[in-house]
Amino acid sequence: MNYIVFDLEWNQSSTGRVIKNQYGALPFEIIEIGAVKLNDSMKIISSFDRLIKPQVYLKMHRAVEKLLPISMRDLMKGKMFQEACEEFFEWCGEDPVFVTWGDSDLLQLQRNMRYFGISHDFDKPLLYVDAQRIYSEQFLDGVKCVSLSVAVDALEIPKGKSYHRALYDAQYTALTFAKLDPYLVRTHYSIDTFCIPETEAEEICLTEEDIQQYVSAGYKTKEEVTDNRFLKSTRCFLCDANMRRLVNWFCDNGRNYYAAFSCKEHGKITGKFRIKTTDDGRYYAVRTFMLSDNRGVKEIRDRRTREQDRLKQREESLKAFGQE
Ligand SMILES: [Zn+2]
Numbered sequence: 001m002n003y004i005v006f007d008l009e010w011n012q013s014s015t016g017r018v019i020k021n022q023y024g025a026l027p028f029e030i031i032e033i034g035a036v037k038l039n040d041s042m043k044i045i046s047s048f049d050r051l052i053k054p055q056v057y058l059k060m061h062r063a064v065e066k067l068l069p070i071s072m073r074d075l076m077k078g079k080m081f082q083e084a085c086e087e088f089f090e091w092c093g094e095d096p097v098f099v100t101w102g103d104s105d106l107l108q109l110q111r112n113m114r115y116f117g118i119s120h121d122f123d124k125p126l127l128y129v130d131a132q133r134i135y136s137e138q139f140l141d142g143v144k145c146v147s148l149s150v151a152v153d154a155l156e157i158p159k160g161k162s163y164h165r166a167l168y169d170a171q172y173t174a175l176t177f178a179k180l181d182p183y184l185v186r187t188h189y190s191i192d193t194f195c196i197p198e199t200e201a202e203e204i205c206l207t208e209e210d211i212q213q214y215v216s217a218g219y220k221t222k223e224e225v226t227d228n229r230f231l232k233s234t235r236c237f238l239c240d241a242n243m244r245r246l247v248n249w250f251c252d253n254g255r256n257y258y259a260a261f262s263c264k265e266h267g268k269i270t271g272k273f274r275i276k277t278t279d280d281g282r283y284y285a286v287r288t289f290m291l292s293d294n295r296g297v298k299e300i301r302d303r304r305t306r307e308q309d310r311l312k313q314r315e316e317s318l319k320a321f322g323q324e
Contacts (some may be wrong), residue, residue, distance in 0.1 A: 106139025
């Protein structure tokens with residue numbers, strides 16, 4: 001495996017006005033790329049680090065200035081994004097598997113590439129390792145996300161370098177990644193959705209051992225996505241048999257949908273999906289089915305109870321408000 005752990009730093013408009021060109025918008029302009037390459041025993045064998053000369057936002061946003069130990073003057077000595085990007089992919093080598101903390105870095109990299117008119121032959125579908133998600137699967141509830149520094153502290157990784165420099169963050173991510181369960185890493189690839197499937201025929205359905213991920217095509221409305229019958233499928237992703245519904249699909253806080261099933265042959269199976277939007281305003285769904293157990297089903301049941309309580313409380317407070 002050619003693991004490339006990378007991290008980006010970016011700046012944004014100091015006035016709040018997002019610059020667009022014929023290719024699309026650039027909400028965040030990359031100002032630093034840092035990366036490390038790992039060998040099969042998860043040791044760092046090579047590093048990459050480039051400061052990028054800003055071409056779009058020439059003033060540091062206040063929040064970025066506070067967070068990053070880099071000044072505009074430093075950045076002006078940096079490389080043009082086009083050149084740094086080319087050097088980065090050359091350094092990555094053949095068939096890189098990207099590892100990042102969260103899902104933003106790969107997205108912002110591709111947005112910047114689109115803005116600057118850089119094309120690159122990414123795999124389709126592009127699978128990557130989101131170490132933050134796997135960390136949550138292994139140590140938290142699989143939904144909650146924590147910052148890199150929280151994970152570094154929890155895993156007692158020695159510190160010495162400051163955060164928010166791309167190379168150091170990439171190193172910390174690599175050290176965290178090395179402590180993740182290899183089985184979870186192997187079965188929990190994330191699917192990059194910067195370029196979603198154009199048609200139903202191109203939809204992505206990826207099954208790795210006891211987990212299946214599905215990315216739908218894009219639709220004009222949210223309803224068109226949730227009406228897609230395959231999305232709320234009640235068939236087992238392993239044997240295609242009809243499953244018994246234990247908890248029917250329900251929506252939690254308007255964002256995530258959950259359900260729990262039982263397959264005669266494969267036992268408990270939990271499902272979750274989320275509706276997302278593309279840069280051009282289309283809606284699509286990302287769904288995960290996984291083998292589970294009584295505990296997993298209970299978690300979903302509890303989640304539904306909490307959601308029902310929340311709705312009930314809201315209704316009551318609305319009623320009380322109406323009576324005043
Ligand atoms: Zn089954």
